Amino acid sequence: MPACNTHEASRIVFAPEDTLYGAMTDLDRVRTWLLPEGEQICIETFDLRPGGRFRVSFGPSGECPVQAINGRFVDIVRDQQIVQIVELESPVRGFTGAIRIIWSLEDVPEGTCLRLVARDTPPGLDAEWLTRQFEATLDRLAMLVERMPSASIIYSEAGAQPC
Numbered sequence: 628m629p630a631c632n633t634h635e636a637s638r639i640v641f642a643p644e645d646t647l648y649g650a651m652t653d654l655d656r657v658r659t660w661l662l663p664e665g666e667q668i669c670i671e672t673f674d675l676r677p678g679g680r681f682r683v684s685f686g687p688s689g690e691c692p693v694q695a696i697n698g699r700f701v702d703i704v705r706d707q708q709i710v711q712i713v714e715l716e717s718p719v720r721g722f723t724g725a726i727r728i729i730w731s732l733e734d735v736p737e738g739t740c741l742r743l744v745a746r747d748t749p750p751g752l753d754a755e756w757l758t759r760q761f762e763a764t765l766d767r768l769a770m771l772v773e774r775m776p777s778a779s780i781i782y783s784e785a786g787a788q789p790c
Contacts, residue, residue: 634745634754636761637790641738642772644706648732650772651709660767671695677702681711698728707732721751733790740790741765 640647650656652675662668662685672682677700684695702710709730715723727746732739743761 632746632748632750634748634757634761635742636758636765637740637742638762638765638769639735639737639739639788639790640741640765640769640772642769642775644732644734644739646772646775647739647741647768648706650768651730656771660764660771663763663767675700675703701727715749722749724749735790737788741768742790 650660654670654673657673658668658670661683665688666685667688669684670681671684672680674680679700680698681700682695682697686694696713696715698711698713700709700711702708711728711730713726713728715726724747726748729742729744729746731742731744733742734740743765745757745761748757
């Protein structure tokens with residue numbers, strides 16, 4: 628059973644692991660799925676290697692980005708896993724800390740099981756809200772790759788299924 632500061636979401640994606648991994652590591656594609664519609668995203672740094680840093684700023688569309696997330700890549704296994712540490716800074720108590728984010732890809736008969744696990748989340752983050760955000764992120768990523776020629780089924784026909 629996961630600890631109370633660990634949150635997880637998963638989804639079957641009807642596309643091969645390499646296609647999914649490509650969408651997770653290509654900056655132009657990351658910009659399309661990482662944040663919800665209506666958010667403007669600016670990826671300022673994205674050094675995709677163990678020890679490499681990333682910085683993403685974001686805010687409502689049409690406005691200057693007002694929030695930023697800094698982090699580093701801890702481990703990368705092509706077509707299988709990306710591990711990140713995301714550093715949250717906030718003046719609000721309970722919203723600061725380093726979160727370990729694990730993206731894992733596993734081949735399954737239908738395509739790929741995409742799993743997102745966040746460990747050591749700050750206590751101020753609402754668990755239900757966080758789970759909804761994770762599920763929406765996985766859905767946006769799935770929608771992107773399931774419309775590519777390598778997809779095994781068209782996104783609109785599939786529907787979201789957890790692993």
